[in-house]
Amino acid sequence: MSLLVLHTLRCIGFAGTARIAGAAGLTESEVESELIDLAVDGLVTHLPGEFGGWGLTDEGRVADAQRITGELESAQARPALTKAFHEFMVLNPELLDLCTAWQIRSNGILNDHSDIAYDGRVLGRFNDFHERAVVVCADLSAAQARFDRYRVRLTDALRRAAAGELEYVADGIGSYHAVWAELHEDLLATLGIPR
Template identity: 70%
Template structure:
């Protein structure tokens, strides 16, 4: 099981520069716990804080340390075969997710695509139904990932929460915010590439 220091270090690797709120959401830790880990990592030379914007990022040493620690985690758990299989399932779903996000942001009108202003409730409902079906299939992949490495379990929780927030009326939570379904899916993609050592 990943310790909090690795969770925070790797979250920065996957999301890039970020503040405490986003890192807490990503890791499932409280903001004070995230900050404590970041300070310890900074003392070790692995993270740095931009005081002007109250955000943190990895140093070059931090990026190298993450690669080493994540690889050690993967190999010690003998999880590479299972994670590789689950990643194949992710790659099957990935183009569909991108198409669904486009359908949420744009809609057809008189033969052309226009920005979706979300006034056509029946159109939005159809897209959300498709998202719900996608999410059921994504849950299977997420379960395979978390069975291989428990830290991947956080993704299904976060994806479900983003979909629930969208259904509750926060329409930006599907594809247009850093906490959106799309953003979390992109983090998962980055995490899989980083964990398996696959270059972009």
């Protein structure tokens, strides 16, 4: 569990316990006790202030890279994960196209979300996209089970967006775009691919 918390923080950047818990699929109290242990080991630190939160130290990043690579190699999952990563990268530009279409109309004007038919059409394409994303998520979690959490979170974001919480498309930390970007970061970190 300590690697899960450490690595979640590695992928999402600075965050509070509630957000880490949501991303990792743990309770806040589980996360909190892990964070205390990790802080004692000097792997995470807590910054105060408006933009503060828990984050990795330099030592924490090194430790995460070692442990997450160790887990990958001991499960002999690198070939399968690499293959699924390439599938992810095929989908990646399409997801960014979709987020852009959600934010900007084709005439270059920002989407003010007053045109329900247009938003419905874009969400329809998100649904279609998601069906294919779920297939890639299944390949990812077949390689390493922890990746299934992304399928859960992406599905949840889209369900909320469809129910009218439009910020779950591309705004804010729980949005489809944010979860997708965290998945991207996770894959790069796990496979040791530099940005």
